[in-house]
Amino acid sequence: MNHYNPYQSPAAHARPGVIEERAQFITRTYGHLFGAILAFTGLEIALFKSGVAYALLPMFSNWWLVLGAFVIASMVASRFALGASSKAAQYFGLGVYVVAEALIFIPLLTFAEMKGPGVISSAAVVTLLGFAGLTGVAFVTRKDFSFLRGFVMWGGVVALLAIGAALLFGLKLGVFFSVAMVALAGASILYDTSNVLRNFPTDRYVGASLRLFSSVALMFYYILSIFTSRN
Helix, strand or coil: CCCCCCCCCEHHHCCHHHHHHHHHHHHHHHHHHHHHHHHHHHHHHHHHHHCHHHHHHHHHHCHHHHHHHHHHHHHHHHHHHHHCCCHHHHHHHHHHHHHHHHHHCHHHHHHHHHHCCCHHHHHHHHHHHHHHHHHHHHHHHCCCCHHHHHHHHHHHHHHHHHHHHHHHHCCCCHHHHHHHHHHHHHHHHHHHHHHHHHHCECCCHHHHHHHHHHHHHHHHHHHHHHHHHCC
16 A cells, blocks of 8 residues: 655645646545535435434444444544555545444434434534635635644544543533534644645545545534533
8 A cells, every 4th residue: 555745746736837736636625525424424314214323322332442443444544545546445445434434423313313303404504614614714814724733633632531531430521522622623624624735645635535524524523412412
């Protein structure tokens, strides 16, 4: 498996005579992101309509196992989508990640469904508006948000420690943790958008879409958590 060089033909530095190459990269990246969101939505609908989602609920009683499996699946997906030379392998990585996200959302979506109609759709609308707004900021300002890398990384580590402590000691993280995670997801969207535009080679639109999809999924998860926490 060949790993890409982030400094080789990045989209942000496409040759002046090939501006359309950069435009095509951006179009393909967001087209694949839209496709990943549609695939995620369709898979969730199929899982719940068929009853498979409810049949899988018992396996979520062991969150250590679930989170471990999700982390492994994410690592495998990223390795294929970002590092593979063949398009088939890159699409395989993106597909694995979409399926992993669809599965880990099952308990939260089940709970949201019990809270009443409109909860899931409202959280989805807020997520899409937030993503669109942050993406607009990155595109309009053309600012380099690479300085957020440290915040996103350390925020992710702290979040994992907090989740681990909650599982180990039976703590409830509460709505403030969800708000903090939404802020972290927002920073991740800004960082990923900037990174995709500046550092990704123009032929790596599948991996770029995976990065953006992971940030959108994170934001949706915790916005939905906030909505479900309301009485």
